[in-house]
Amino acid sequence: MSDTLLSVKGVETYYGNIRALSGVDVEVKKGEIVSLIGANGAGKSTLMMTICGSPQARAGTVTFDGEDITRLPMHMIARRRIAQSPEGRRIFPRMTVYENLQMGASLDNLKYFNEDVEKIYTLFPRLKERQTQRGGTLSGGEQQMLSIGRALMARPKLLLLDEPSLGLAPLIVKGIFDAIKVLNREQGLTVFLVEQNAFAALKLSDRAYVMVNGQVTMSGSGRELLANPEVRAAYLEGGRH
Amino acid sequence: MSNISNTHESAGRNLTARALREGFFAALVALGLFVLFVGLETTQNIRNELVLNQRWGLLAVFVIVAAVGRFLSVAYIRPWMAARKAAATSKAPAEAEESFFKRNFSKIAIAALLVYPPLMVMLFGVQGSLKWVDNFGIQILIYVMLAWGLNIVVGLAGLLDLGYVAFYAVGAYSYALLSQQFGLSFWVLLPLSGILAAFWGIILGFPVLRLKGDYLAIVTLAFGEIIRLVLINWTEVTRGTFGVSGIPKASVFGIWSFDVGAANYFPKVFGLAMSSAYYKIFLFYLILALALLTAYVTIRLRRMPIGRAWEALREDEIACRSLGINTVTTKLTAFATGAMFGGFAGSFFAVRQGFVSPESFVFLESAIILAIVVLGGMGSLVGIAIAAVVMIGGTELLREMQFLKQIFGPEFTPELYRMLIFGLAMVIVMVWKPRGFVGSREPTAFLKERKAVSGTFTTEGHG
Numbered sequence: 286m287s288d289t290l291l292s293v294k295g296v297e298t299y300y301g302n303i304r305a306l307s308g309v310d311v312e313v314k315k316g317e318i319v320s321l322i323g324a325n326g327a328g329k330s331t332l333m334m335t336i337c338g339s340p341q342a343r344a345g346t347v348t349f350d351g352e353d354i355t356r357l358p359m360h361m362i363a364r365r366r367i368a369q370s371p372e373g374r375r376i377f378p379r380m381t382v383y384e385n386l387q388m389g390a391s392l393d394n395l396k397y398f399n400e401d402v403e404k405i406y407t408l409f410p411r412l413k414e415r416q417t418q419r420g421g422t423l424s425g426g427e428q429q430m431l432s433i434g435r436a437l438m439a440r441p442k443l444l445l446l447d448e449p450s451l452g453l454a455p456l457i458v459k460g461i462f463d464a465i466k467v468l469n470r471e472q473g474l475t476v477f478l479v480e481q482n483a484f485a486a487l488k489l490s491d492r493a494y495v496m497v498n499g500q501v502t503m504s505g506s507g508r509e510l511l512a513n514p515e516v517r518a519a520y521l522e523g524g525r526h
Numbered sequence: 527m528s529n530i531s532n533t534h535e536s537a538g539r540n541l542t543a544r545a546l547r548e549g550f551f552a553a554l555v556a557l558g559l560f561v562l563f564v565g566l567e568t569t570q571n572i573r574n575e576l577v578l579n580q581r582w583g584l585l586a587v588f589v590i591v592a593a594v595g596r597f598l599s600v601a602y603i604r605p606w607m608a609a610r611k612a613a614a615t616s617k618a619p620a621e622a623e624e625s626f627f628k629r630n631f632s633k634i635a636i637a638a639l640l641v642y643p644p645l646m647v648m649l650f651g652v653q654g655s656l657k658w659v660d661n662f663g664i665q666i667l668i669y670v671m672l673a674w675g676l677n678i679v680v681g682l683a684g685l686l687d688l689g690y691v692a693f694y695a696v697g698a699y700s701y702a703l704l705s706q707q708f709g710l711s712f713w714v715l716l717p718l719s720g721i722l723a724a725f726w727g728i729i730l731g732f733p734v735l736r737l738k739g740d741y742l743a744i745v746t747l748a749f750g751e752i753i754r755l756v757l758i759n760w761t762e763v764t765r766g767t768f769g770v771s772g773i774p775k776a777s778v779f780g781i782w783s784f785d786v787g788a789a790n791y792f793p794k795v796f797g798l799a800m801s802s803a804y805y806k807i808f809l810f811y812l813i814l815a816l817a818l819l820t821a822y823v824t825i826r827l828r829r830m831p832i833g834r835a836w837e838a839l840r841e842d843e844i845a846c847r848s849l850g851i852n853t854v855t856t857k858l859t860a861f862a863t864g865a866m867f868g869g870f871a872g873s874f875f876a877v878r879q880g881f882v883s884p885e886s887f888v889f890l891e892s893a894i895i896l897a898i899v900v901l902g903g904m905g906s907l908v909g910i911a912i913a914a915v916v917m918i919g920g921t922e923l924l925r926e927m928q929f930l931k932q933i934f935g936p937e938f939t940p941e942l943y944r945m946l947i948f949g950l951a952m953v954i955v956m957v958w959k960p961r962g963f964v965g966s967r968e969p970t971a972f973l974k975e976r977k978a979v980s981g982t983f984t985t986e987g988h989g
Contacts (some may be wrong), residue, residue, distance in 0.1 A: 337848060341538045364849035371848055377841035381969045388838050394831055419967070439849065 288315045288441055288486045290475050291336070296345035298328075300336045300390075305331040306499045308345070313443065313477050318469050320478040320486040322520055325495035325501050329479040330372050332496070333447050336477075337369055350442065364392060368441035372448055376431040378421030382412055385420050385431055389438030397440065405434040426457035433461070437468070443475045444468070450482045458482065462489050463500075483520035487511045494495070542601055549597030556592035564588055572982075599943065632908060634970070639814055643807040652803045660806045661922050662812055668871055670914040671817040673898040674907060676869030678824060680896065681904035682833065683838025683860035684981035686743040688892055689730070690749025693723040693865040695757060695887035697872020702770040702882045714874050722871020724862040726753075731861035735854055740903060750892055757884040767882025776877045780809060809878050816874060818866045821907050829862070829970050836860050837970075897948070901955050904963025912963050917948065
């Protein structure tokens with residue numbers, strides 16, 4: 286088997302009659318951190334959701350670990366061990382932190398729960414302090430940690446992160462990005478990251494794609510894109526928050 | 527009404543004077559409001575002429591009630607509430623330990639329910655206990671069970687179902703028709719009615735899989751009406767509006783019967799006087815067992831993967847699917863499980879009444895059951911039971927208040943006001959306790975250290 290974990294080929298996704306993605310090609314290899322940057326409405330989150338099967342691609346293929354998953358329903362794709370921390374975090378607000386993490390482990394029916402929950406608590410000690418608290422009472426950063434933690438509880442082969450830095454203070458963003466780096470280096474976790482915070486994302490990534498109007502316009506290593514004048518003009522100097 | 531801030535340092539005399547003044551104003555307002563509504567009444571006499579009746583006595587009652595009520599409220603109740611609030615805030619941390627009664631509430635309640643029928647027999651005699659066991663006990667427990675069943679769909683899975691009474695009807699007619707046509711016993715038909723109701727739950731579930739919130743509510747409402755209209759119009763089978771009568775009674779597992787002519791007639795076997803009260807007491811324990819079964823299953827399921835999936839589904843459907851949960855089967859099992867308990871309750875209802883007609887399964891019933899679930903605090907079994915006692919017990923109590931006729935005249939029928947009071951009670955509960963009697967959700971996973979974070983801090987559930 287090749288070392289390509291996820292490959293998106295010629296994917297077109299529509300919302301009704303509106304085309305959101307037109308012929309997108311993206312590839313993620315095992316053990317890589319790949320990020321996708323682009324402006325608001327470029328189709329970044331749509332690509333992420335298309336990989337997850339909701340909405341499904343109208344044309345093109347999504348292949349994961351050698352298997353075509355384009356037409357699988359969302360929960361079957363999740364069962365192939367693609368975990369995501371979705372846009373807006375989507376934690377369960379009335380459940381406690383502990384219960385949220387339990388939900389993440391529902392694929393294996395809590396078989397590895399005790400062992401895995403300790404790993405999450407080592408990665409995000411804040412979650413351990415808050416474990417009996419309801420998800421909705423957490424701060425934004427803690428909710429993001431919980432969302433990532435919940436995704437990791439599923440023992441994913443591929444972790445999809447949709448804007449983990451959204452609405453968070455720079456220091457907390459740094460903490461979360463450091464955690465992603467640790468997961469990648471120490472556990473060899475493959476990460477596909479969608480970000481508006483292009484600077485932080487590119488610094489973290491092995492490779493990156495730039496998306497404009499539903500199409501991938503540029504790709505390269507994180508360092509290359511950081512140095513690229515076009516990228517700098519569009520996403521770094523002007524768009525730096 | 528004048529809105530004077532309530533400071534408790536004001537001297538007692540001052541307070542009384544103010545209370546008197548406010549009472550007087552309240553009386554004026556009440557007089558102005560009711561002089562035409564209550565004081566004057568128009569009726570038609572035998573020659574179709576409009577006659578104006580004057581009801582000054584009744585008007586006086588209204589005005590006095592308003593004045594005295596306002597006086598008491600300002601002079602006593604409000605200072606008392608303020609004092610209690612101040613006391614509560616000052617010693618709140620010390621009272622962290624819950625009282626014995628509060629901790630063991632459900633055990634005490636179940637024990638009380640078990641001794642309830644013998645107690646009533648002792649207090650009111652065999653015949654006198656009928657009213658208390660049947661009208662209060664059984665009636666309330668049926669609604670407790672229905673509300674607990676609906677709670678699985680609405681409270682746990684967050685699927686707003688306005689047609690729950692349809693499953694109740696399916697259960698009732700399953701028992702009524704199958705027992706008459708095939709002579710099957712209650713103990714065979716009870717599980718069968720549950721299965722049939724669950725089957726209809728899945729039938730309803732399929733078309734509404736994609737719907738949520740208000741859209742789901744409308745479709746389920748329509749489903750409830752469809753079942754009722756089928757029952758009315760399919761006359762060859764259901765006998766339409768005449769209903770099915772002469773439904774056989776249940777027996778004690780086939781050992782003792784409650785049919786007067788039978789050789790194993792229960793009172794005869796035990797050498798007791800003939801009375802229908804024994805049957806009612808038996809039914810009381812039967813519905814108690816069924817209701818407790820519902821509660822037990824709910825509690826067990828909440829700790830199992832399927833129950834956790836229901837609750838997660840209520841919170842966020844997309845997150846659920848992204849965690850590999852099949853939302854289709856999750857929703858269908860919620861509908862089926864809720865419907866099954868509705869079916870059990872329905873077949874019990876048929877056995878208890880001995881008669882079923884479509885009139886028992888109108889939308890109002892669904893609304894009452896849903897109101898009980900919401901008032902009790904969605905998802906909380908204890909809260910829902912309390913709400914059922916208050917709501918159904920309250921309406922039954924109204925029938926007992928015949929003394930009100932002496933005040934409001936002989937045509938006054940208190941039970942006609944039950945919907946008014948029902949509505950008022952709902953408004954009051956929703957103002958004071960917007961999340962129901964027991965509003966905070968109990969976590970299913972307990973850890974050694976528990977931090978009390980009340981559900982009020984979290985965002986409102988969308989369901």
